[in-house]
Amino acid sequence: MSEPRYDPSEIEPRWQAIWESERTWEVRNDDAAETTYVLEMLPYPSGEPHMGHLKNYAIGDAVAHFRRRHGRHVLHPIGYDAFGLPAENHAISTGVHPRDSTAASIEAFQVDFRRWGISFDWSREFGTHEPRYYRWTQWIFLKLLEAGLAYRKEAAVNWCPNDATVLANEQVIDGRCERCGAQVELRQLEQWFLRITDYAQRLLDDLDTIAWPEHVKTMQRNWIGRSEGAEVTFRCEELGIDYPVFTTRPDTLFGATFFVMAPEHPDVLRLAAGTENERAVHEYVSGAMRETPEERGDTARAKTGVALGRTVTNPVNGEQIPMFVADYVLMEYGTGAIMAVPGHDERDFEFAAAFGLPVRRVIGDRTGGELPYTGEGPLVDSQERFDGLPNIEAKRAIIDWLDGAGRGRAAVHFRLRDWLISRQRYWGCPIPVVYCAEHGLVPLPDEQLPVLLPDVEDYAPKGRSPLAAAEDWVATTCPTCGGPARRETDTMDTFVDSSWYFLRYCDAHNDEAAWDPSVLAHWMPVDQYIGGVEHAILHLLYARFFIKALADLGHLSFQEPFAALFTQGMITRDGAKMSKSRGNVVSPRAIVSRLGADTARCYILFIGPPDQDADWSDDGVEGMHRFLARLWRLASNVAASTPEEPLPQEPNPAELELLRKANWAIDKVTSELAGRFAFNTAIAAIMELTNECNRLREQVGPGTIRFAASTAASLLFPFAPHTAADAYDSLHARRVWEEPWPQADPALLAREEFELVCQVNGRVRDRVMARSDASESELEALCLGAPNVLAHVDGKEIAKVVVVAGKLVNVVVR
RNA sequence: GCGGGCGUGGUGGAAUUGGUAGACACGCCGGCCUUAGGAGCCGGUGGGCGAAAGCCCUUGGGGGUUCAAGUCCCUCCGCCCGCACCA
Numbered sequence: 025m026s027e028p029r030y031d032p033s034e035i036e037p038r039w040q041a042i043w044e045s046e047r048t049w050e051v052r053n054d055d056a057a058e059t060t061y062v063l064e065m066l067p068y069p070s071g072e073p074h075m076g077h078l079k080n081y082a083i084g085d086a087v088a089h090f091r092r093r094h095g096r097h098v099l100h101p102i103g104y105d106a107f108g109l110p111a112e113n114h115a116i117s118t119g120v121h122p123r124d125s126t127a128a129s130i131e132a133f134q135v136d137f138r139r140w141g142i143s144f145d146w147s148r149e150f151g152t153h154e155p156r157y158y159r160w161t162q163w164i165f166l167k168l169l170e171a172g173l174a175y176r177k178e179a180a181v182n183w184c185p186n187d188a189t190v191l192a193n194e195q196v197i198d199g200r201c202e203r204c205g206a207q208v209e210l211r212q213l214e215q216w217f218l219r220i221t222d223y224a225q226r227l228l229d230d231l232d233t234i235a236w237p238e239h240v241k242t243m244q245r246n247w248i249g250r251s252e253g254a255e256v257t258f259r260c261e262e263l264g265i266d267y268p269v270f271t272t273r274p275d276t277l278f279g280a281t282f283f284v285m286a287p288e289h290p291d292v293l294r295l296a297a298g299t300e301n302e303r304a305v306h307e308y309v310s311g312a313m314r315e316t317p318e319e320r321g322d323t324a325r326a327k328t329g330v331a332l333g334r335t336v337t338n339p340v341n342g343e344q345i346p347m348f349v350a351d352y353v354l355m356e357y358g359t360g361a362i363m364a365v366p367g368h369d370e371r372d373f374e375f376a377a378a379f380g381l382p383v384r385r386v387i388g389d390r391t392g393g394e395l396p397y398t399g400e401g402p403l404v405d406s407q408e409r410f411d412g413l414p415n416i417e418a419k420r421a422i423i424d425w426l427d428g429a430g431r432g433r434a435a436v437h438f439r440l441r442d443w444l445i446s447r448q449r450y451w452g453c454p455i456p457v458v459y460c461a462e463h464g465l466v467p468l469p470d471e472q473l474p475v476l477l478p479d480v481e482d483y484a485p486k487g488r489s490p491l492a493a494a495e496d497w498v499a500t501t502c503p504t505c506g507g508p509a510r511r512e513t514d515t516m517d518t519f520v521d522s523s524w525y526f527l528r529y530c531d532a533h534n535d536e537a538a539w540d541p542s543v544l545a546h547w548m549p550v551d552q553y554i555g556g557v558e559h560a561i562l563h564l565l566y567a568r569f570f571i572k573a574l575a576d577l578g579h580l581s582f583q584e585p586f587a588a589l590f591t592q593g594m595i596t597r598d599g600a601k602m603s604k605s606r607g608n609v610v611s612p613r614a615i616v617s618r619l620g621a622d623t624a625r626c627y628i629l630f631i632g633p634p635d636q637d638a639d640w641s642d643d644g645v646e647g648m649h650r651f652l653a654r655l656w657r658l659a660s661n662v663a664a665s666t667p668e669e670p671l672p673q674e675p676n677p678a679e680l681e682l683l684r685k686a687n688w689a690i691d692k693v694t695s696e697l698a699g700r701f702a703f704n705t706a707i708a709a710i711m712e713l714t715n716e717c718n719r720l721r722e723q724v725g726p727g728t729i730r731f732a733a734s735t736a737a738s739l740l741f742p743f744a745p746h747t748a749a750d751a752y753d754s755l756h757a758r759r760v761w762e763e764p765w766p767q768a769d770p771a772l773l774a775r776e777e778f779e780l781v782c783q784v785n786g787r788v789r790d791r792v793m794a795r796s797d798a799s800e801s802e803l804e805a806l807c808l809g810a811p812n813v814l815a816h817v818d819g820k821e822i823a824k825v826v827v828v829a830g831k832l833v834n835v836v837v838r
Numbered sequence: 839g840c841g842g843g844c845g846u847g848g849u850g851g852a853a854u855u856g857g858u859a860g861a862c863a864c865g866c867c868g869g870c871c872u873u874a875g876g877a878g879c880c881g882g883u884g885g886g887c888g889a890a891a892g893c894c895c896u897u898g899g900g901g902g903u904u905c906a907a908g909u910c911c912c913u914c915c916g917c918c919c920g921c922a923c924c925a
Contacts (some may be wrong), residue, residue, distance in 0.1 A: 825905085
């Protein structure tokens with residue numbers, strides 16, 4: 025008899041064709057059923073999908089299928105984050121229009137996603153570069169502008185000399201461009217910003233309302249960087265100017281012995297003017313400006329600075345303290361000026377040591393301990409009313425006192441900066457405003473949207489957007505007066521595009537509005553979001569900000585976009601990230617065509633916990649292929665050789681064992697998927713069931729083996745949909761995805777007997793069978809009667825017996 | 839420096855609340871089948887001693903709590919990730 029052969033290249037396209045032609049995974053917006061929104065982060069289409077994509081969508085698909093089979097209507101859409109620098113840089117080197125290279129890549133993704141059998145609702149697909157999408161990105165921008173949440177400002181910005189564009193703070197990693205690695209420079213330019221800082225507190229607070237991994241929440245908290253303290257005013261009497269500083273340590277105000285300003289502080293040159301230090305200050309400031317952010321940020325190097333030749337008054341004691349300019353003070357945090365307390369701050373201490381400035385102790389024990397001391401303690405040598413007060417309390421007391429005197433107040437500062445969104449690049453969403461000689465900056469009215477991205481010949485960056493060269497496009501008319509106007513030539517950061525795409529999926533074909541609020545109410549928020557941890561702060565913070573801003577403007581009725589988040593680990597090879605330069609890339613295409621999509625998907629889920637990095641093994645993936653083949657062969661052999669029969673009324677011992685295993689597997693897989701994303705152990709349970717089917721195959725009747733084999737197929741469906749559908753179909757001629765998720769029979773989960781572990785002094789000495797309903801004293805007696813327990817207890821005094829019902833008995837002897 | 843995570847056989851990993859360490863799989867070894875196998879099937883596989891029964895050791899190192907510790911506590915070592923002159 026010839027064995028049927030497991031041939032994924034025949035099975036997979038056959039089922040894909042059914043899902044495609046029947047539009048199996050499409051959902052309507054007006055269903056009354058309970059909904060679930062499962063979403064994987066949208067891919068950036070570049071080249072073809074890699075293993076990371078396969079992992080992302082294999083996880084999401086398993087979740088989507090699992091919830092569908094629990095009766096949920098699952099929205100599971102797909103699209104493409106299609107604007108961006110790689111396509112544009114490719115265009116610069118090859119001359120191929122980004123639209124063409126992007127289209128080619130999107131097609132590659134579409135082909136692969138279909139070959140992988142991912143259950144997407146394709147009817148809602150779009151790319152963020154399509155006018156029907158970015159029209160609404162522009163609409164949102166105008167709403168933010170109208171609300172004052174988008175604004176233009178000249179600012180020292182991060183400039184990437186290689187990509188010739190501005191970068192957001194979040195895109196600068198260790199002083200280098202996130203994309204190309206070039207050393208980032210600072211430039212003064214007028215740029216577009218979004219006022220994310222207005223939302224700092226809410227972005228922080230609402231982290232408590234969402235089911236996200238703790239480490240991602242921590243990263244966002246750190247990035248938002250909330251500090252509580254005080255704003256205290258120091259006055260320069262000579263010039264009559266007040267300088268507020270932010271401090272988290274108002275308790276140390278009496279220890280302030282000097283005052284430091286950032287080189288970028290607008291008053292530095294003015295303060296030094298006319299003093300003997302004027303020249304030195306000029307030199308220091310221009311030297312600091314020339315430095316890279318990386319050099320500036322080096323904490324290891326010695327503190328430098330120059331005296332400004334002026335003093336300010338310490339508001340707590342009237343003392344005149346000298347002013348300095350020093351590059352360890354940052355303009356972008358606080359007020360760009362600090363009070364320096366060398367006795368209780370390491371940086372100030374270093375500076376004081378280098379410049380011979382006084383160091384004063386105002387916290388802790390006067391007699392002992394080295395300075396600087398940054399710990400807690402009572403105040404000393406401050407002022408009678410505060411001396412002896414624990415410094416934590418003194419903070420409050422000193423703030424109150426200053427506040428009463430009008431010289432300070434409690435204040436909160438955030439590390440978070442406003443989001444710089446303008447890019448001097450071509451391949452992005454045009455910013456829908458014009459500049460009119462008469463009316464200045466004029467937002468375009470809705471009816472002029474979308475502002476279409478024109479074609480240009482030359483994409484090479486020249487310090488201004490390539491769009492500036494498209495004269496016909498730039499020259500336009502003012503919507504207010506009809507006079508000549510020029511279009512904004514910067515484009516938007518692509519993170520703007522991806523900050524709301526999940527909303528558009530809900531109502532992707534709405535030509536009247538970005539979305540219908542009632543449709544969003546039906547689906548949003550996303551119930552399960554899945555993606556890489558590399559987006560922990562950028563995308564995930566921006567999207568949260570967008571939702572809050574749009575909710576405030578009355579366009580949404582919820583506060584958070586992603587109710588639950590799962591961050592997957594990387595697929596590595598030989599312990600390293602897969603990369604062309606390392607030559608360790610495994611292409612999903614090669615694996616899928618050789619072994620099938622189900623094998624690749626299952627292997628990636630089986631390899632380890634999905635939130636951890638996992639190392640690809642060529643041998644491992646073969647093993648998964650063998651398992652799927654065994655399960656599929658089991659199903660077709662059983663289908664061919666046994667009649668359909670009900671489960672036996674009185675199962676023989678082998679039948680009972682197999683029925684129990686099947687029910688155990690149902691219970692195991694269900695809880696592994698419902699409670700956590702333990703796909704690896706869920707698949708292991710299906711393997712155990714399959715092995716058990718094969719082992720007991722000859723000892724059980726048709727009803728039992730059919731039940732066990734089809735249960736295995738049914739449980740496998742979320743991971744290997746084609747193989748599972750085919751196996752299930754051969755056994756029952758039914759569609760497994762239309763079947764409800766199997767339910768374990770509690771009667772078969774319980775056993776009337778179990779193996780009692782018999783310990784002596786905590787060491788396993790024997791095992792005996794015991795009835796599940798045995799009393800504690802019966803279990804104790806059973807254990808004490810076990811042969812090897814007797815041998816170890818013999819001649820010793822029994823001090824104690826611990827009984828754990830259903831598990832073990834531990835006899836403690838002396 | 840601060841914050842987060844991790845350390846288990848030759849390998850990936852398992853061990854929901856402290857209760858049989860090593861599920862499942864890879865690899866390896868042996869066997870069956872075969873003209874052949876990169877196919878399939880069966881058996882073995884943490885280390886040590888032993889013919890066997892069995893005994894001892896074993897979850898990065900050390901210490902502690904407990905009848906019982908991979909799991910809890912302290913301490914040290916190593917690795918990974920995030921932030922970093924943020925006042």
